[in-house]
Amino acid sequence: MLSKVLLICCFVSILILDVDCRCNETLSCVTQNGKHGFCMGGQCLAEVQSKSRTNLEFRIIAKYPEINIKEIKDKFLYIRGSGLGLNWTAGKKMTKTATDTWEILFTFTSSDNGFRCQDCSNDITITKKLEYRILIADKTNMIGGNFVVDLPVSMSSSYFHEKPLFKVYPWFYSKAGHASNVTIHSPEIGKERKIYLYFPPSFNENTYKKYPNVVVFDLYPGGDSKILTPIVDKLLAETGTTKEFIIIGYGDYQPNHERFVLLTPVPGTYLTCANGTFFNLCDNCLPKNYTVDEEYLRLMIDKCGKRDNIQGFGDRLLDFVLHKVRPKAQELANNRILIDQPNTGVMGYSLGGLMSCYAAWTRSTIFGLAACQSPSLWWPLNNKTLNTSDFDFINNTLRDKSFQQRRFPQKIVLDAGSEETVSPYKLTQSTVETAKMISNTPGFTMNHNVWVNVYPGETHTVLEWFSHFWIVCQTLLPSAGAPQMPRIHTEPSGCVANIASSYLNINFTLLICVQCARFLFYKGV
Known part of the structure; x- marks a missing residue:
C-alpha cells in the first residue's frame, strides 16, 4: 500500500x-x-x-486626541496608501479601539514579485515599502510626509501570536511651531543663562507625539532665532520632507566676546580689537567693508588688534547644555523629548560648527546627528606667528585613537562656501579635509553617513547658514516617506501637506538687517 x-x-x-x-x-x-x-x-x-507566503499580518495604530477633531459629523480616522488594499483615491475607515486610538489590520501575501493584499481584488503589488496617510473623515489630510512600513515585516506569519504593530501620531491643523524662553543658572559656565526652545507645529495638537532634539549654537531668544523659526515651520509643515524636532538653542554670551570662550574646545590665541569692538571697526582702525585677508591680518597684528588668550570652555558649555538645559527642556515638554543617541543632534555655524564637530566626535554615545556648517576648524591661531593656524580639531581630536574606537553610529554633515578660503582660516579646504578624514574612519562612508557640500560663490555669513538649513535637516532627519499624497489624489480642500515653492519664503529685508548687524562679528570666525 x-x-x-x-x-x-x-x-x-x-x-x-x-x-x-x-x-x-x-x-x-x-x-x-x-x-x-x-x-x-x-x-x-x-x-x-518559489513558495508564496500567505496569511501575513501587521497592524497600524494612529493616536490622536479626538477632542481636537474639528469635523462635527464624522470624527473617525481614515487611511489611504500605496497598496496592500489601500489606494490614494478613497480611504479605509479605521476602527476605534480605545480613547484617541484608531486601528487597522493588514492581511497580505508575499511572493518573489512583491507584496499584495490577500483578499483584495485588483490590488497592486508593491515591493519595498507601504506609504500611507491618515485623514479625518477621509477629507482632512494630515500634515507632513507620508508614514511608511518597510517591507518585508518580521514576525508577521501565523507562527507568531503577537503580530507587528506600527504606531503613528498624525496632525492635521497646525502649521506653526512656537518658541519658549527659559533662564537657567549654570554652575558650569557661571551666571544666569537664557535658553531658546522651539517646539514643532504638532506639539500642542497631538500630545501623544514625541520628538528628536537638536542642540543649535548661536540661537538666542529673539535675534536670529526669530528668523530661523519661520524657516523651520515651513520645512516641517509645508514641505513635508523633514521629521519634526525640538530645538534647544544657546547663544547667551555675556559679554559677546564670551562666544570665543564658550565655543572653543581647547585654549588658544586670537586677535581681538586693541580698542573698541568689531562692531565699530576696532574704534575705526579697520577700513569700512574690510575683508578678512592678508591686509586685515597685517592691520590687526601691527596696529588695530591685540593678542587675546582664550580659555576654551567648550566642554563646560556642553556639560551645561546636556546636564542642565536639556533636562529642563524635557520637563517643559512633559517628557516628550526623545533623548536617546539616534534622536539627539547638534548643529552650528562658524565657531558653532567647530563645537558641533567636536561634540559629535568626542561624545558619540550622546550625539547621533551633527551638522558642522562653515566650521572654524582653524582654531586656534598659532601662538607664535599669529598669521597661521594650528587646526587643533583636525591635527589632534580627529587623530586621537581613543575617539576612533567603539564609536556609536552617527550621521554627520559638513558644508562651507567656496569663497571661505582665506588664510590662515581656510574654512573651505579644512571642511573638505575633515569630511574625508571622517569618511576614512571605521564605521563611516561618504554619502552614507557622512556628507560634505561646498556651495560655489558663497562666503562666510549668517545668511548662508540659514539659506542651507533645509539641506542639513533633510539629510539628518528626513521624512520616512514622500512629502505628500500623489497630487492627482489630493483633496481640493483640507489638504495641507503641499510642497512649498520655496524653503525661504520669509521677510528677506529683515534677514538682511540682522545679517548686517552681525556681519562684522562673524568675520574671520
Missing part, C-alpha cells in the same frame, strides 16, 4: 514540477521530458518553484 502511495506522489510531482523519481541524490539528471536538472530529495528537478 505504501509503495502505491509513493508512486502516486511521484507521478503527481512529475506532472507539476517536471521531475523524475529515478535519480541519484545531488547528481545531474534528465527529467521525463528531456530537461536537464539535479537530483534533490530523490527527484530530478529542472527547477525549484
Whole structure:
C-alpha cells in the first residue's frame, strides 16, 4: 500500500514540477521530458518553484486626541496608501479601539514579485515599502510626509501570536511651531543663562507625539532665532520632507566676546580689537567693508588688534547644555523629548560648527546627528606667528585613537562656501579635509553617513547658514516617506501637506538687517 502511495506522489510531482523519481541524490539528471536538472530529495528537478507566503499580518495604530477633531459629523480616522488594499483615491475607515486610538489590520501575501493584499481584488503589488496617510473623515489630510512600513515585516506569519504593530501620531491643523524662553543658572559656565526652545507645529495638537532634539549654537531668544523659526515651520509643515524636532538653542554670551570662550574646545590665541569692538571697526582702525585677508591680518597684528588668550570652555558649555538645559527642556515638554543617541543632534555655524564637530566626535554615545556648517576648524591661531593656524580639531581630536574606537553610529554633515578660503582660516579646504578624514574612519562612508557640500560663490555669513538649513535637516532627519499624497489624489480642500515653492519664503529685508548687524562679528570666525 505504501509503495502505491509513493508512486502516486511521484507521478503527481512529475506532472507539476517536471521531475523524475529515478535519480541519484545531488547528481545531474534528465527529467521525463528531456530537461536537464539535479537530483534533490530523490527527484530530478529542472527547477525549484518559489513558495508564496500567505496569511501575513501587521497592524497600524494612529493616536490622536479626538477632542481636537474639528469635523462635527464624522470624527473617525481614515487611511489611504500605496497598496496592500489601500489606494490614494478613497480611504479605509479605521476602527476605534480605545480613547484617541484608531486601528487597522493588514492581511497580505508575499511572493518573489512583491507584496499584495490577500483578499483584495485588483490590488497592486508593491515591493519595498507601504506609504500611507491618515485623514479625518477621509477629507482632512494630515500634515507632513507620508508614514511608511518597510517591507518585508518580521514576525508577521501565523507562527507568531503577537503580530507587528506600527504606531503613528498624525496632525492635521497646525502649521506653526512656537518658541519658549527659559533662564537657567549654570554652575558650569557661571551666571544666569537664557535658553531658546522651539517646539514643532504638532506639539500642542497631538500630545501623544514625541520628538528628536537638536542642540543649535548661536540661537538666542529673539535675534536670529526669530528668523530661523519661520524657516523651520515651513520645512516641517509645508514641505513635508523633514521629521519634526525640538530645538534647544544657546547663544547667551555675556559679554559677546564670551562666544570665543564658550565655543572653543581647547585654549588658544586670537586677535581681538586693541580698542573698541568689531562692531565699530576696532574704534575705526579697520577700513569700512574690510575683508578678512592678508591686509586685515597685517592691520590687526601691527596696529588695530591685540593678542587675546582664550580659555576654551567648550566642554563646560556642553556639560551645561546636556546636564542642565536639556533636562529642563524635557520637563517643559512633559517628557516628550526623545533623548536617546539616534534622536539627539547638534548643529552650528562658524565657531558653532567647530563645537558641533567636536561634540559629535568626542561624545558619540550622546550625539547621533551633527551638522558642522562653515566650521572654524582653524582654531586656534598659532601662538607664535599669529598669521597661521594650528587646526587643533583636525591635527589632534580627529587623530586621537581613543575617539576612533567603539564609536556609536552617527550621521554627520559638513558644508562651507567656496569663497571661505582665506588664510590662515581656510574654512573651505579644512571642511573638505575633515569630511574625508571622517569618511576614512571605521564605521563611516561618504554619502552614507557622512556628507560634505561646498556651495560655489558663497562666503562666510549668517545668511548662508540659514539659506542651507533645509539641506542639513533633510539629510539628518528626513521624512520616512514622500512629502505628500500623489497630487492627482489630493483633496481640493483640507489638504495641507503641499510642497512649498520655496524653503525661504520669509521677510528677506529683515534677514538682511540682522545679517548686517552681525556681519562684522562673524568675520574671520
